[in-house]
Amino acid sequence: MTCACNGEKNKEKYFEPLYMIFEEYGPDDKNLIPVLQNAQDEYGYLPEDVLKEISSHMKIPLCKVYGVVTFYTQFHLEPRGDNIIRVCMGTACHVRGASDIFEVVNDELGIADGETTEDLKFTLERVACIGACGLAPVIMVNDNTHGRLTPDKTREVLDIYR
Amino acid sequence: MKSLEELKEIRDKYKNEIQIRKKEFREEEHIHKAHVMVCTGTGCVSSGARDVVAEFNDELGSRNLEDEVKVVGTGCHGLCELGPLVIVYPEGTFYSEITRDDVAEIVEEHIIDGQIVERLLYEDKSGKKIAGYNDIDFYKRQKRIALKNCGKINPESIEEYFAEGGYEALGKVIDELSPEEVIEMVKDSGLRGRGGGGFPTGLKWSFAAGAPGDKKYVICNADEGDPGAFMDRSVLEGDPHGIIEGMAISAYAIGADEGYIYVRAEYPLAVMRLKKAIIDAEEYGILGDNIYDSDFSFDLHVKEGAGAFVCGEETALMQSIEGNRGMPTPRPPYPAVKGLWGKPTNINNVETLVNIPYIILEGPEKFAAVGTEGSKGTKVFALTGKVNNTGLVEIAMGTTLREIIFDIGGGVQGGKEFKAVQTGGPSGGCVPKEHLDLSIDYESLLDVGAMMGSGGMVVMDEDTCMVDVARFFLDFTQSESCGKCTPCRIGTKRMLQILERITQGDGQDGDIDLLLELGARVKETSLCGLGQTAPNPVLSTIKFFRDEYEAHIYDNYCPTGSCDELALPYWIDKDICIGCTACVNECPVDAISGERKEPHVIDEDACISCGACAEICPVDAIFQK
Numbered sequence: 004m005t006c007a008c009n010g011e012k013n014k015e016k017y018f019e020p021l022y023m024i025f026e027e028y029g030p031d032d033k034n035l036i037p038v039l040q041n042a043q044d045e046y047g048y049l050p051e052d053v054l055k056e057i058s059s060h061m062k063i064p065l066c067k068v069y070g071v072v073t074f075y076t077q078f079h080l081e082p083r084g085d086n087i088i089r090v091c092m093g094t095a096c097h098v099r100g101a102s103d104i105f106e107v108v109n110d111e112l113g114i115a116d117g118e119t120t121e122d123l124k125f126t127l128e129r130v131a132c133i134g135a136c137g138l139a140p141v142i143m144v145n146d147n148t149h150g151r152l153t154p155d156k157t158r159e160v161l162d163i164y165r
Numbered sequence: 166m167k168s169l170e171e172l173k174e175i176r177d178k179y180k181n182e183i184q185i186r187k188k189e190f191r192e193e194e195h196i197h198k199a200h201v202m203v204c205t206g207t208g209c210v211s212s213g214a215r216d217v218v219a220e221f222n223d224e225l226g227s228r229n230l231e232d233e234v235k236v237v238g239t240g241c242h243g244l245c246e247l248g249p250l251v252i253v254y255p256e257g258t259f260y261s262e263i264t265r266d267d268v269a270e271i272v273e274e275h276i277i278d279g280q281i282v283e284r285l286l287y288e289d290k291s292g293k294k295i296a297g298y299n300d301i302d303f304y305k306r307q308k309r310i311a312l313k314n315c316g317k318i319n320p321e322s323i324e325e326y327f328a329e330g331g332y333e334a335l336g337k338v339i340d341e342l343s344p345e346e347v348i349e350m351v352k353d354s355g356l357r358g359r360g361g362g363g364f365p366t367g368l369k370w371s372f373a374a375g376a377p378g379d380k381k382y383v384i385c386n387a388d389e390g391d392p393g394a395f396m397d398r399s400v401l402e403g404d405p406h407g408i409i410e411g412m413a414i415s416a417y418a419i420g421a422d423e424g425y426i427y428v429r430a431e432y433p434l435a436v437m438r439l440k441k442a443i444i445d446a447e448e449y450g451i452l453g454d455n456i457y458d459s460d461f462s463f464d465l466h467v468k469e470g471a472g473a474f475v476c477g478e479e480t481a482l483m484q485s486i487e488g489n490r491g492m493p494t495p496r497p498p499y500p501a502v503k504g505l506w507g508k509p510t511n512i513n514n515v516e517t518l519v520n521i522p523y524i525i526l527e528g529p530e531k532f533a534a535v536g537t538e539g540s541k542g543t544k545v546f547a548l549t550g551k552v553n554n555t556g557l558v559e560i561a562m563g564t565t566l567r568e569i570i571f572d573i574g575g576g577v578q579g580g581k582e583f584k585a586v587q588t589g590g591p592s593g594g595c596v597p598k599e600h601l602d603l604s605i606d607y608e609s610l611l612d613v614g615a616m617m618g619s620g621g622m623v624v625m626d627e628d629t630c631m632v633d634v635a636r637f638f639l640d641f642t643q644s645e646s647c648g649k650c651t652p653c654r655i656g657t658k659r660m661l662q663i664l665e666r667i668t669q670g671d672g673q674d675g676d677i678d679l680l681l682e683l684g685a686r687v688k689e690t691s692l693c694g695l696g697q698t699a700p701n702p703v704l705s706t707i708k709f710f711r712d713e714y715e716a717h718i719y720d721n722y723c724p725t726g727s728c729d730e731l732a733l734p735y736w737i738d739k740d741i742c743i744g745c746t747a748c749v750n751e752c753p754v755d756a757i758s759g760e761r762k763e764p765h766v767i768d769e770d771a772c773i774s775c776g777a778c779a780e781i782c783p784v785d786a787i788f789q790k
Binding site: 031032033034035036037039040063067070071074075076077078096098099139 | 468485488489490491773775777
C-alpha cells in the first residue's frame with residue numbers, strides 16, 4: 004500500500020482529525036478500541052499510516068493494534084466502495100451464466116471478489132442465492148436487484164452507478 | 166440532590182405530570198388534556214415513528230394545542246410488527262400502524278371530539294377491533310416487571326423515571342440497608358442471571374463482595390448478539406435509568422465505585438440514550454461522588470463493542486474493555502475474584518439488573534411470589550419466526566410454551582402446522598411439539614436439551630428443515646468462534662462440514678453418530694460458553710428430528726423441500742395447464758417443453774427446483790413433488 008499522506012508537507016493535515024481524537028482519548032490501552040472506532044469514522048477505513056500513528060502515539064505495539072483491528076468485524080483495513088455489488092452464485096444463476104456476469108464485472112471494474120476499486124466507487128462480492136431465481140442471472144447493487152442479465156446488460160447496469 | 170426526601174419532592178412534582186396515564190386518573194387532577202405516546206424504539210423508528218412525532222407536534226401546534234396535549238416518545242411496546250404504535254391517554258387507546266397521514270384524524274376526532282378512531286385500532290384474529298391497550302391478547306397475558314417502564318415513560322427524561330419511583334430503591338439501599346442486607350434481599354428474591362446461564366444473582370454478588378481488594382468494578386453485559394434476539398436492546402432504549410439504578414445498587418452491595426456498560430455499537434439509539442441518561446443522573450447527583458450525601462460514590466462509563474459475538478462471554482468482554490482482542494480466558498480465577506484489570510468484578514446482564522430496583526422497593530417476597538420453585542420472577546422473550554404476533558413478551562416463569570406461542574403469539578402464521586420452537590439462540594436447542602406444554606424455567610428447558618439463553622424464541626412450522634436450522638446456527642457460531650481453543654475452532658468447523666454435506670445430499674452412513682460424538686466432545690472441552698453450547702442446536706435436532714437427518718442421508722431427500730440440492734423436482738398438472746408457454750421462457754435450465762396450447766412437461770432430471778415456473782404460472786398448474 005502506498006502512503007496516503009502525500010509527503011511530509013501534508014502529513015500534519017492528514018493526521019489532524021486523528022490528533023483531535025487523541026485529545027479526547029489519552030494514551031491508555033483501554034482507549035485503543037474507541038480511538039480505532041473514531042478514526043474509522045473519520046477516514047472511512049483504517050489506513051496503515053493511521054494505524055502506525057496510533058501505535059506510536061499511544062505507545063501500543065503495532066502488532067497489537069493490528070491484532071485488535073483484525074479481530075473485530077467492524078474494522079476494515081481496505082477502503083470500501085460507495086456501491087457494494089453482490090453477484091449471485093446460486094444454482095439457477097450459475098446455470099444461466101453467473102460466472103460470465105461475474106467476469107464482466109471483474110473486467111469492467113478491475114477488481115476481484117472482496118476487492119474495492121481505486122476510485123472507491125465499487126466493492127465486489129460473490130454471494131449465495133439471493134432468492135430471485137426467476138430473474139437469473141442476477142446481481143444486487145446496494146439494495147437494488149438487477150435481473151435477466153447478459154454481459155451487455157451488465158455493463159449498462161454498471162454505468163448507472165458510475 | 167442530597168437526600169431521599171429531596172428525591173421524593175421531585176417525584177411528587179412530576180407524578181402529577183404523568184398521572185393522566187394511570188388507571189386511577191381522575192378528571193380534576195389533570196394537567197394536560199391528553200398524552201400522545203409514540204413508540205420510538207428501533208422497530209417503530211424504522212417504520213416511520215419520527216415522522217409521526219413531528220406530524221403530531223405540527224398538527225397540535227397549528228391548532229394551538231401544544232400546551233394542552235403532550236407528545237411523548239417512548240421505548241418499545243413489544244408489538245414491533247404493527248408499528249409505529251401510538252397510545253392516547255387518558256383513555257389508553259391503542260392505535261397501530263400509524264403514518265403521518267393518520268395524525269390529523271387522531272387529533273381532530275380523538276383528541277378534540279373525544280371519538281375513538283375505529284379504523285386505526287388493533288384488530289384481533291376474529292376481526293374484532295380492540296381499543297384498550299390492556300385488552301389485547303398479546304398484552305393481557307403478560308406480566309411486566311423488567312419491562313414495566315418500557316413504553317410507559319419517556320426514556321430520555323429522568324424526571325419521568327423519578328415520577329415512576331425511580332432511584333428510590335437506590336436511596337433506600339444507601340439510607341437504610343447495609344451491603345450484606347442488600348445481597349440477602351437479592352438472594353431471597355431467587356433472581357437468577359437472565360443472560361443465559363441462570364446463575365443465582367445474589368450468590369454472584371456475595372462472591373465479589375467477599376473478594377479482598379480496595380478497587381472493584383461492576384459491569385453490565387449489553388452485548389446482545391444472538392440472531393433473533395432484541396430483549397436487551399428494548400430495555401436499553403426504553404428504560405436506561407432502570408439499568409443505571411440496578412448497577413448502582415450492585416456497586417453498593419459489592420463495594421465497587423466504578424462501572425462499565427458494554428453495549429453493541431450496532432445499537433446506536435441505545436448508546437445515545439444511555440449516555441444521555443448517565444449525564445442526567447450525574448447532574449442530579451445520582452451518579453458521581455457522595456451519592457445522596459453518603460460515603461458511596463459511583464462513576465459509570467459506556468463502552469461500545471466492535472462487532473464480535475464472543476464478547477458476550479464475560480471474560481472475553483473484559484478483555485475487550487481493556488482494549489484487547491476479545492478472547493475468553495480460563496476460569497478460575499472467576500471475575501468475582503480477578504476480573505477487569507485484575508480487580509474483583511461483578512458482571513450482570515441488562516435484564517437481570519433492571520429487575521433489581523423492583524426487588525428492593527417491592528420486597529423480595531413479592532418478586533419470588535411470581536414464577537416456579539427454582540425460577541422466580543419473569544422472563545422477557547423475543548418471539549419471532551413463523552408466528553402471527555412477533556415481538557417482545559414478558560411472561561411469568563412457569564408459563565407454558567403453548568401459552569406463549571398460541572395465546573400471546575396468536576399461533577403459527579398462515580394456518581400452518583407448528584413443528585418446533587428454538588429457544589436460546591445459537592446456544593439453545595429446538596423443542597418439538599410434544600413438549601409444547603413444557604413450563605418455561607431454567608431446568609425444564611435444559612432437560613429437553615434447550616436452554617433459556619438470553620431469550621430468543623424462534624417459531625418453526627412444517628416447512629422448516631431442521632437439518633438446515635442446525636446448519637444455520639452452527640455456521641453462525643463457527644464463524645464467530647474466536648479461535649483460541651482447539652475444540653471450538655476445529656470441532657465446530659468439522660461439525661459444520663458434516664452438516665453441509667448432509668444438506669447438499671452427500672451425507673454418509675455414520676454421519677449422525679459422528680455429529681453426536683463430536684458435539685459431546687466440543688461441549689465438554691471448549692474454553693468458554695460459546696463452544697460449550699455451540700453443538701446444542703445440532704444435538705437437540707438429532708434428538709427430536711433424527712428421521713429428517715436420515716431422510717437426507719439415506720433417502721437423498723429433504724422432507725420439507727428447503728435444501729436446494731435435495732429439493733424435489735417440479736411437475737405440471739396436465740389437466741390444469743393451458744399451454745401458455747410462460748414457464749418455458751422462465752425456466753433457467755430449459756427443462757420445460759411442450760407445444761403452445763398443449764400441456765407442458767418438466768424434465769425431472771434437468772429441473773433444479775428453483776420454483777421460477779410455479780411462480781409465473783398463471784393457472785397454478787405447477788407443483789413440487
